[in-house]
Amino acid sequence: MINQQTMSMEYVPFSRTTDFKELQAKVSLYNRLNLNVIKAENKGNNFTNVKTVEKIDCVDGKPVIKFKN
Numbered sequence: 001m002i003n004q005q006t007m008s009m010e011y012v013p014f015s016r017t018t019d020f021k022e023l024q025a026k027v028s029l030y031n032r033l034n035l036n037v038i039k040a041e042n043k044g045n046n047f048t049n050v051k052t053v054e055k056i057d058c059v060d061g062k063p064v065i066k067f068k069n
């Protein structure tokens with residue numbers, strides 16, 4: 001998730017009982033809304049992303065995050 005205060009990415013722990021697709025949709029919406037606020041405040045140039053997520057897969061009911069190098 002995007003942290004508007006620090007202008008960086010944060011990771012969200014979640015329970016395996018949570019519907020991953022629903023969580024992914026909510027986080028995506030949250031990030032889009034936060035990016036719109038950041039752009040409206042003209043803070044977009046200060047945004048940093050420590051790691052870029054390439055893909056999130058579900059393997060054996062667990063999320064597997066693949067980062068870009």
